[in-house]
Amino acid sequence: QVRLVQSGVEVKRSGTSVKVSCKTSGYAFNSYGMTWLRQAPGQGLEWMGWISAYKDSTTYSHKLEGRVTMTRDTSTNTAYMELRSLRSDDTAVYFCARGDYGFFDFWGQGTLVAVSS
Amino acid sequence: DIQMTQSPSSLSASVGDRVTISCRASQNIGNYLNWYQQKPGEAPNLLIYAVSNLQSGVPSRFSGSGSGTDFILTINTLQPEDFATYYCQQSDTMPFTFGQGTKVDIK
Numbered sequence: 662q663v664r665l666v667q668s669g670v671e672v673k674r675s676g677t678s679v680k681v682s683c684k685t686s687g688y689a690f691n692s693y694g695m696t697w698l699r700q701a702p703g704q705g706l707e708w709m710g711w712i713s714a715y716k717d718s719t720t721y722s723h724k725l726e727g728r729v730t731m732t733r734d735t736s737t738n739t740a741y742m743e744l745r746s747l748r749s750d751d752t753a754v755y756f757c758a759r760g761d762y763g764f765f766d767f768w769g770q771g772t773l774v775a776v777s778s
Numbered sequence: 779d780i781q782m783t784q785s786p787s788s789l790s791a792s793v794g795d796r797v798t799i800s801c802r803a804s805q806n807i808g809n810y811l812n813w814y815q816q817k818p819g820e821a822p823n824l825l826i827y828a829v830s831n832l833q834s835g836v837p838s839r840f841s842g843s844g845s846g847t848d849f850i851l852t853i854n855t856l857q858p859e860d861f862a863t864y865y866c867q868q869s870d871t872m873p874f875t876f877g878q879g880t881k882v883d884i885k
Contacts, residue, residue, distance in 0.1 A: 696874075706814075706822065706865055708874040722873045756821055763869020764812040766833065768821035 663687040665757055665769035673747050675778045680743040683757030683769050690714075690738040694761045697731060697742045699753040700771075707753075712740065714761070747776045780804050780868050784877035790885040797853040799880045801844075801866035810870035811849045813842055816879075817862045825864075826851065856882075 668682040683695065694713040700706050710721035712731040719731050730743045740757055755772045758765035781804035791797050801811065809829045814822035824833045826842040829849060839854040853860055861884055866877040 705878050706867070706876040708872075708876070711872070720872050724873075758821075762827075763810060763874055764824060764827040764867070765814075765822075766824050766827075768823075771821055 663759070663767045665759065665767055667755075667757060667769040667772045669772065671772065671774045673774065673776050675747055675749060675776055677747055678743060678745040679747060679774050680741055681755050681757075681772045681774070683740040683742075685738045685740070685759075688759070688767075690733075691735055693759050695731070695733065695740040696758045696760050696765055697729075697740075698756045698758060698765075700756070701750070701753040704753075709742070709755075744774075747774075749776050749778055752776045779873055780807065780871055780875050782866055782868055782875050782877040784864075784866055784880050786880060787878065788881040788883065790883055791856050792885045793856055793858055795856045797856055797860075797882060799851040799864055799866075799882075801849045801851070801877050803847045803849075803868055803870075806846050807868045807870035809845055810868055811842070811844065812867045812869060813840075813851045814865045814867065815860075815862045816865065822865065853882075 664686045666684045671679050696711045697709040712719045728745045732741045757769040759767040783802045785800045811829050813826040816822040825836050825840050830842045841852045843850050863879045863881045865879050
């Protein structure tokens with residue numbers, strides 16, 4: 662079955678970076694892109710960006726442009742999201758989700774990133 | 779960015795009720811509208827894609843309709859496991875955006 666398993670809780674200081682992983686199994690990783698989303702405490706869902714399976718091309722939210730990088734490792738079927746220059750308002754649960762047509766059919770369990778000053 | 783507005787923000791309903799949730803886009807998104815259910819502490823779960831297509835494994839009491847800018851999610855015969863927050867999401871134009879959510883709780 663399709664599984665997306667994310668790395669664990671991260672507690673970070675403002676100004677530092679975090680890299681969240683999303684290890685996949687049960688489907689052809691090379692055939693699907695990966696989307697990253699986040700959800701601040703008690704808030705709704707925010708799309709962060711997408712990395713395509715085609716040449717690993719990326720599209721990022723302009724809100725995060727310059728601070729976020731999404732990558733894929735086809736040797737381990739793992740996707741990564743790195744966010745730099747962390748601020749307190751980056752505190753959120755971060756999700757990876759499979760989807761190439763704009764909707765997301767399988768999700769990771771979420772990774773809490775807490776940023777303190 | 780395309781703004782998505784859901785109404786109501788919350789509603790109280792009883793088991794067996796029929797529930798409708800509205801979602802409005804700030805511009806025409808054709809049929810690029812999806813719905814998710816999220817329970818506390820869990821990742822969202824895709825219910826419906828492209829307005830009215832039921833995701834595999836989702837009960838048939840869920841249905842979607844609409845086009846252009848106005849969309850509706852209907853839950854027929856509400857079940858105990860349906861108490862959750864529901865989000866609409868447009869997939870017409872990046873950045874893909876979500877509604878603010880509609881929380882369905884027990885009356």
